[in-house]
Amino acid sequence: MKVRDMDVNSPLVVVLGTGGTIAGTGAGPDDVSYRAAQLSVEQLLQAVPGLAGLALETRQVAQIDSKDMDWSVWQALADQLQEVLARNDVGAVVITHGTDTLEETAYLLHRLLDVHKPVVLTAAMRAATSAQADGPRNLRDAVRVAEHAAAQGWAGVVAVMAGVIWPGHAVRKSHTWHIDDAFDGGGDVPLGRITDSGTILEGMPWPSPGRGGWSCLEPGGVPPRVEIVTSHAGADGRLVEALLTQGQQLGHAVGGLVVASTGHGTIHQALTRALEKAELQGIRVWRSSRVARGGVLSREGDHWPAAGTLTAAQARVALMLDLLGVPCGGMKD
Numbered sequence: 001m002k003v004r005d006m007d008v009n010s011p012l013v014v015v016l017g018t019g020g021t022i023a024g025t026g027a028g029p030d031d032v033s034y035r036a037a038q039l040s041v042e043q044l045l046q047a048v049p050g051l052a053g054l055a056l057e058t059r060q061v062a063q064i065d066s067k068d069m070d071w072s073v074w075q076a077l078a079d080q081l082q083e084v085l086a087r088n089d090v091g092a093v094v095i096t097h098g099t100d101t102l103e104e105t106a107y108l109l110h111r112l113l114d115v116h117k118p119v120v121l122t123a124a125m126r127a128a129t130s131a132q133a134d135g136p137r138n139l140r141d142a143v144r145v146a147e148h149a150a151a152q153g154w155a156g157v158v159a160v161m162a163g164v165i166w167p168g169h170a171v172r173k174s175h176t177w178h179i180d181d182a183f184d185g186g187g188d189v190p191l192g193r194i195t196d197s198g199t200i201l202e203g204m205p206w207p208s209p210g211r212g213g214w215s216c217l218e219p220g221g222v223p224p225r226v227e228i229v230t231s232h233a234g235a236d237g238r239l240v241e242a243l244l245t246q247g248q249q250l251g252h253a254v255g256g257l258v259v260a261s262t263g264h265g266t267i268h269q270a271l272t273r274a275l276e277k278a279e280l281q282g283i284r285v286w287r288s289s290r291v292a293r294g295g296v297l298s299r300e301g302d303h304w305p306a307a308g309t310l311t312a313a314q315a316r317v318a319l320m321l322d323l324l325g326v327p328c329g330g331m332k333d
């Protein structure tokens with residue numbers, strides 16, 4: 001941890017590093033094969049000239065490729081966030097993250113945040129050593145947005161990518177390799193934009209922070225097991241049967257299943273039968289869609305709840321939190 005160039009007039013921004021391509025390095029500027037999570041968050045900030053003179057503090061919470069995100073890293077992140085957001089001298093937090101699971105972390109933090117301060121996630125589609133590195137600009141933008149939001153008294157979780165501010169509950173990766181439109185809001189519009197020169201153009205009001213629930217992520221707690229199954233041509237439900245059997249054998253039974261359903265929440269009849277059997281065993285079933293936009297909206301008479309516009313991965317987080325009873329006072333088994 002290092003405090004850089006404190007300016008007593010601006011709110012302190014704490015930058016939490018978790019790894020990702022933004023901290024990735026390759027053999028050269030054209031190298032498309034690189035390793036994520038190689039540079040420290042302090043090194044990332046040093047590479048951004050526009051941040052000199054700002055009140056920044058850094059903490060390395062994790063150093064992972066975000067495809068490997070898990071409950072223990074979320075717990076560590078939640079611990080650090082809780083601690084720094086409670087400090088009077090901290091105005092906002094920026095989190096550097098991988099793009100691959102950013103939508104899950106952003107949604108989780110949106111649901112758990114109960115502190116009225118801004119939390120800004122950012123990432124990059126190209127490694128720090130790439131000739132096309134987008135990390136420095138994204139990091140500069142994220143810090144500027146965090147400072148600006150803190151000064152305005154705005155609160156909530158947002159993601160800043162390619163000059164766009166997305167609401168944390170809706171942001172999702174929408175392209176596997178583009179830089180400029182790698183993320184979108186799944187139908188939600190941007191909250192604002194940042195020009196190339198760093199000017200913030202305000203748009204929509206920020207989403208309200210969630211109702212809290214940090215205690216649900218207490219270290220050592222075992223998270224409820226929620227799996228995602230996809231409905232597709234030939235989906236026969238055997239995967240669901242195998243999950244139930246294996247969960248019982250491992251002693252960590254499946255508590256919930258999110259179906260990445262076809263279209264607006266439809267499910268193959270054979271998979272439906274397997275899910276009905278799972279439900280009889282007390283397993284909660286939610287429906288999301290495997291279609292990129294629109295989600296599954298609730299309709300009267302729905303047998304299984306619809307996950308709205310959440311992606312399947314976000315719906316999994318939502319169902320985990322639901323099983324934990326968020327906001328809650330402790331872990332459930």
Ligand code: SIN
Pocket residue numbers: 019020021022036064065066067097098099100101123124125126
């Ligand atoms: C990751 O998600 O950590 C790797 C990929 C990326 O950040 O774009």
